[in-house]
Amino acid sequence: MTLSDAHNADVGTVWELQPVLSGSTIVLRPLKEDDFEALHEAASDPKIWEMHPDSERYQKEVFRENFFDGAISSRGALVIEEFITGRTIGSSRYYKWRPETKEISIGYTFLERKYWGIGTNRELKNLMLSHIFQWAEVVWFHVGKDNMRSRRAVEKLGAVLFEQESRVFEGKPYIQLFYRLDNSDFSVGA
Numbered sequence: 001m002t003l004s005d006a007h008n009a010d011v012g013t014v015w016e017l018q019p020v021l022s023g024s025t026i027v028l029r030p031l032k033e034d035d036f037e038a039l040h041e042a043a044s045d046p047k048i049w050e051m052h053p054d055s056e057r058y059q060k061e062v063f064r065e066n067f068f069d070g071a072i073s074s075r076g077a078l079v080i081e082e083f084i085t086g087r088t089i090g091s092s093r094y095y096k097w098r099p100e101t102k103e104i105s106i107g108y109t110f111l112e113r114k115y116w117g118i119g120t121n122r123e124l125k126n127l128m129l130s131h132i133f134q135w136a137e138v139v140w141f142h143v144g145k146d147n148m149r150s151r152r153a154v155e156k157l158g159a160v161l162f163e164q165e166s167r168v169f170e171g172k173p174y175i176q177l178f179y180r181l182d183n184s185d186f187s188v189g190a
Contacts, residue, residue, distance in 0.1 A: 017076040017094045021127040026120060028127055031077035031091060036068055038088035039079065042112050051147040053169040071108065080124060089115055092124060094132060102137040121153050126188050133183045145175035154179045158186065
């Protein structure tokens with residue numbers, strides 16, 4: 001089953017992979033093709049990607065090919081906007097829905113550096129987790145071993161390191177970590 005088929009999945013109800021979710025400082029809404037320029041502007045700081053296996057994503061062409069096009073086709077990608085101004089500040093997405101075990105992944109998340117360390121990622125993940133845990137039993141986060149910033153962020157959510165796997169991206173080896181968060185272990189704002 002593809003992520004785009006999730007609306008037909010046997011989860012007891014129709015559910016939304018690209019909802020509009022509002023928090024106190026951010027709004028999440030479905031990513032659209034005409035969001036490219038604003039989203040690339042938010043992603044254009046090389047520091048955002050320095051710990052990521054795809055560290056060249058700040059470049060416009062790389063961002064389009066290695067991030068944006070896949071986000072659009074995933075039908076699970078969200079734009080993160082400031083609540084007050086509506087300015088685009090990042091993105092995240094739902095992907096890899098597994099209906100037989102009610103598991104899904106959340107990732108491909110980035111925020112402008114201005115929003116690091118002030119609770120924006122926590123608010124983002126609380127919104128996404130509260131929404132998806134209406135149907136899912138487990139959420140997975142896939143993080144590069146060297147991406148300490150992202151590792152700390154998912155650990156703060158209560159996700160537990162479950163396994164690791166050797167991978168290669170554009171000829172460069174790296175270790176992918178798999179963090180698991182069970183619905184029963186999730187608590188908003190924990």
